[in-house]
Amino acid sequence: xxxxxxxxxxxxxxxxxxxxxxSWMGEQLAASGVDSLLQVKVGDNVGRIIAQxxxxxxxxxxxxxxxxxxxxxxxxxxEAIAAVMxxxxxxxxxxxxxxxxxxxxxxxxxSENNLRQAMVPVxxxxxxxxxxxxxxxxxxVMVGGVEKVVFAVPGVPHELYDMFQxxxxxxxxxxxxxxxxxxxxxxxxxxxxxxxxxxxxDHLIAELDEAGNPTLAFLASGWEGLKxxxxxxxxxxxxxxxxxxxxxxxxxxxxxxxVFGVDTQTMESVVLDALRDRGSTLGLAxxxxxxxxxxxxxxxxxxxxxxxxxIVSYATEVKQSLLGVAxxxxxxxxxxxxxAEGARRVLGADVGLAxxxxxxxxxxxxxxxxxxxxxxxxxSGSLARTLRVPGQREQMRxxxxxxxxxxxxxxxxxxxxxx
Amino acid sequence: xxxxxxxxxxxxxxxxxxxxxxSWMGEQLAASGVDSLLQVKVGDNVGRIIAQxxxxxxxxxxxxxxxxxxxxxxxxxxEAIAAVMxxxxxxxxxxxxxxxxxxxxxxxxxSENNLRQAMVPVxxxxxxxxxxxxxxxxxxVMVGGVEKVVFAVPGVPHELYDMFQxxxxxxxxxxxxxxxxxxxxxxxxxxxxxxxxxxxxDHLIAELDEAGNPTLAFLASGWEGLKxxxxxxxxxxxxxxxxxxxxxxxxxxxxxxxVFGVDTQTMESVVLDALRDRGSTLGLAxxxxxxxxxxxxxxxxxxxxxxxxxIVSYATEVKQSLLGVAxxxxxxxxxxxxxAEGARRVLGADVGLAxxxxxxxxxxxxxxxxxxxxxxxxxSGSLARTLRVPGQREQMRxxxxxxxxxxxxxxxxxxxxxx
Numbered sequence: 001x002x003x004x005x006x007x008x009x010x011x012x013x014x015x016x017x018x019x020x021x022x023s024w025m026g027e028q029l030a031a032s033g034v035d036s037l038l039q040v041k042v043g044d045n046v047g048r049i050i051a052q053x054x055x056x057x058x059x060x061x062x063x064x065x066x067x068x069x070x071x072x073x074x075x076x077x078x079e080a081i082a083a084v085m086x087x088x089x090x091x092x093x094x095x096x097x098x099x100x101x102x103x104x105x106x107x108x109x110x111s112e113n114n115l116r117q118a119m120v121p122v123x124x125x126x127x128x129x130x131x132x133x134x135x136x137x138x139x140x141v142m143v144g145g146v147e148k149v150v151f152a153v154p155g156v157p158h159e160l161y162d163m164f165q166x167x168x169x170x171x172x173x174x175x176x177x178x179x180x181x182x183x184x185x186x187x188x189x190x191x192x193x194x195x196x197x198x199x200x201x202d203h204l205i206a207e208l209d210e211a212g213n214p215t216l217a218f219l220a221s222g223w224e225g226l227k228x229x230x231x232x233x234x235x236x237x238x239x240x241x242x243x244x245x246x247x248x249x250x251x252x253x254x255x256x257x258x259v260f261g262v263d264t265q266t267m268e269s270v271v272l273d274a275l276r277d278r279g280s281t282l283g284l285a286x287x288x289x290x291x292x293x294x295x296x297x298x299x300x301x302x303x304x305x306x307x308x309x310x311i312v313s314y315a316t317e318v319k320q321s322l323l324g325v326a327x328x329x330x331x332x333x334x335x336x337x338x339x340a341e342g343a344r345r346v347l348g349a350d351v352g353l354a355x356x357x358x359x360x361x362x363x364x365x366x367x368x369x370x371x372x373x374x375x376x377x378x379x380s381g382s383l384a385r386t387l388r389v390p391g392q393r394e395q396m397r398x399x400x401x402x403x404x405x406x407x408x409x410x411x412x413x414x415x416x417x418x419x
Numbered sequence: 420x421x422x423x424x425x426x427x428x429x430x431x432x433x434x435x436x437x438x439x440x441x442s443w444m445g446e447q448l449a450a451s452g453v454d455s456l457l458q459v460k461v462g463d464n465v466g467r468i469i470a471q472x473x474x475x476x477x478x479x480x481x482x483x484x485x486x487x488x489x490x491x492x493x494x495x496x497x498e499a500i501a502a503v504m505x506x507x508x509x510x511x512x513x514x515x516x517x518x519x520x521x522x523x524x525x526x527x528x529x530s531e532n533n534l535r536q537a538m539v540p541v542x543x544x545x546x547x548x549x550x551x552x553x554x555x556x557x558x559x560v561m562v563g564g565v566e567k568v569v570f571a572v573p574g575v576p577h578e579l580y581d582m583f584q585x586x587x588x589x590x591x592x593x594x595x596x597x598x599x600x601x602x603x604x605x606x607x608x609x610x611x612x613x614x615x616x617x618x619x620x621d622h623l624i625a626e627l628d629e630a631g632n633p634t635l636a637f638l639a640s641g642w643e644g645l646k647x648x649x650x651x652x653x654x655x656x657x658x659x660x661x662x663x664x665x666x667x668x669x670x671x672x673x674x675x676x677x678v679f680g681v682d683t684q685t686m687e688s689v690v691l692d693a694l695r696d697r698g699s700t701l702g703l704a705x706x707x708x709x710x711x712x713x714x715x716x717x718x719x720x721x722x723x724x725x726x727x728x729x730i731v732s733y734a735t736e737v738k739q740s741l742l743g744v745a746x747x748x749x750x751x752x753x754x755x756x757x758x759a760e761g762a763r764r765v766l767g768a769d770v771g772l773a774x775x776x777x778x779x780x781x782x783x784x785x786x787x788x789x790x791x792x793x794x795x796x797x798x799s800g801s802l803a804r805t806l807r808v809p810g811q812r813e814q815m816r817x818x819x820x821x822x823x824x825x826x827x828x829x830x831x832x833x834x835x836x837x838x
Contacts, residue, residue, distance in 0.1 A: 290717025291710030298709025
């Protein structure tokens, strides 16, 4: 099964919006065993949209049009598909009623052009809208005696994601004669390079390649770590989930505590949960990261139950006067411990986490850019570790955030933290 | 002049990398008056690359191929272009020498496959490489008796940007018979919506549309504000720069102090410069933003000369014990002033800036999500302002960062800050 993508919108060609939708769909299609061999951006011009649909359908079995479903005269996807199908557009009364009700429920007046969104090519099936106002479309198209299919989905990412998973992917898989339930799980890892993970999972990957189900993919996510995504196809959700369970266990047997979470868990949510489970509060002292650790932790709703605050001690005098760091160089393990203990004391927290280091470009206290000293203070004692963090200034700082949180996660869970 | 884009790389179709290169080039082309009507992603398959080049050159005058110029067997752009030109690839000794020297200067062994990057279609011109190892190509192609042009540029963004501006755009403009010097300037603004800016600049935009040079574009940059980009074409850099100067002044006459910087200046760099110019240091007290203001300021190299630090007082008790905020509700102007004064005192800074507010989703102290109180404390007194900040939790926090820095910028420069 080959499904190409046509992203519609002049703003995409002008670079006002980056087309992340095609990439997202490409990733989903590949995980489901569907090839996507051409992805095209075209502007809001009905002639060019029609030409592209016809051209792409020569080789592809299916085509997803993304965008151009809104209410304005620039939204031409419906017209173009109807022209390719050789049919007219008709008002779908059910869709029109939904649109009207949606406006009324928000207490807003519906201008008549919104009903453009209820126009449906004769012979097409509507994908009901649940979030926005434009429904999607499933449109059978005959090409040289073969029935192919054109999908139309909105360009607003969260509407697209919803319709793609709810209607487009199941329809594609059914047409491909494939089991139509897809279940994915992402294992979030930290501490190993992509090639390192690849090597450790080598024999499992070979076995999966042989079996073909589930599929496994690495997703590099920079300073969020590496993601290992498993995608299983099956006849039922239960059997797909079971497949995922089996392989989740096998991967964890290999990677052990490098797996810090699954799916939407992040290093910050995992650390906050670990502290909350222990009934502990956290206080931070940040130098090199300048508040980024606190910024990341406070992005998690509910973090206020755990996080007391952070002393961003950028100036050396602040480290000394406020945190009680001894006079002298401040990029070393002793200073990191003093900062962590100071954070505990000043912020009234159970656990203190401190970061001092050199983001660069210049060295500091004779330590090269990339040096990171992390201090952890708890009621039962303190410790520090020195790490070498890669990257230029901003990248180094972001890597420092997740590296220090990972160290705290390991310490809280009595895992190996090196020496 | 129409120049389409073909981005080459299977990783783009699989969604492992988002194709930001086409968007960037689309933006640059539009600013220079060149149409880009189709932008296509294709995988590392020589047959499909050739088919796309031939297809796109039917309608386009020029085509930029981006990616597929590396040293591995997956890098097929050179082969595909040579096939379309109907010529063979030959080793360019000059390019080979540059590649060899680059490896030697880094003390690394050059594997022979790197010489693939020195293979050039007969009749093509090399765009010398200055940063990476793969040179770009300018390849004349005859299509139906008309000479068109295919460019090949690397997929690594900073290499692409360099070659595009140095060689691709000048060549395109020369072929279009246009003046070949392009100068751009971005005016960074904060405080007005896109439609608001549009309205205020309406008569200038009409005048520019009439004249056609320079062009003006709005670039929405979310919580970085709105950018107004001027792009002038001329025969010489001096005359293009002069055009830019004239229109820069006319736009500033309209927008006044909403323009906070130009080009690479950011709100944080502007605020740090303003404080540095006055010989003042800054101390922060952050609640709702949880360290993000400090994180942004410390991303600017040299910020340590100005920024003393930040007290991220996430817990109410920390606001009271450390910053001296009075008992009671903490999302109001009085608390913001107490926090700003506390930051000055505790951090030993000349100026204190404090943020307290409600990121949501829930309300706090009876204040709705989106409430932001900013306090500013200086040796000559303190003040506070309450703002309504749009967006969900994370967006609200980011808007709060730039809003509070803008308030400080205005205060430092004796500009209107409302009441």
